Amino acid sequence: MSAFNRILLCYDGTGEGQHALADGARLAQNLAAEVHLLSVINNFAWVQGADITSSVPVDIISDSVKSVLEEGLKKLAARGIRATGHFAIGDPLDQIPFFAKDLNVDLIVVGHHRTSRLARWWGGRTDGLLLDRVSCSVLVTMGPETSTGAQTAGTSGAGETALPAEHS
Incomplete structure (x- = not known):
């Protein structure tokens, strides 16, 4: 019997999220675990641009999150x-x-987005706090490294922000 019977995969559609989804899917298959897929849109970005987004209907934002979720569910179903x-x-x-x-999950799988210390400080990133807020294991996947402004072979380059889980 596996220690990880119920897994929460966090997916945001970015390259890091896609990497986490693929790694989490392989692990879930190997463990025959129950899988839950979570897509979260960070409202912090919307609050920062409140003057612009105040005219954006909530259902458009909701549809965007649902679209990312459906994409992730389709990728899992294909596996x-x-x-x-x-x-x-x-x-x-x-x-x-x-x-x-x-x-009541046993494991959370999230993707890591590499940022500089300055970028974390400037953005007020407190991603390490995720580990302090959960009582289960957390798997942080590391996609291929990319150099500044250029992609290395095998990366998707599909986005700039991943779900939290950063080690400082």
């Missing part, structure tokens, strides 16, 4: 994995622990 999808709008540092506890 033969049946997953239950969940979406949320809010701070991933709040939403991921909430869903992990609510779903």
Whole structure:
């Protein structure tokens, strides 16, 4: 019997998220685990541009999250994995622990986005706090490294931001 019977895969559609989804899917298949897929849109970005986004209907934002979720569910289904999808709008540092506890998962899988110390300081990043907010294991996947402004072979380059889980 595996220690990881119920896995929460966090997916945001970025390259890092796609890497986490692929790694989490392989692990779930090997362990024959129950899979939950969570897509979260970070409302911090929307709050920063509140003057612009105040005219954006909430259902457009919700549809965007649902679209990313559907994409992830299709990718899992293509691998033969049946997953239950969940979406949320809010701070991933709040939403991921909430869903992990609510779903009683044994493992959370998230992608890591490499940033410089200056970028973390400037952006007020507190990603390491995810580990302090959950009571289960967390697998942080590391996609291929990319050099500044250029991609290395094998990366998708599909985005700039991943769900939280950063080690400082």
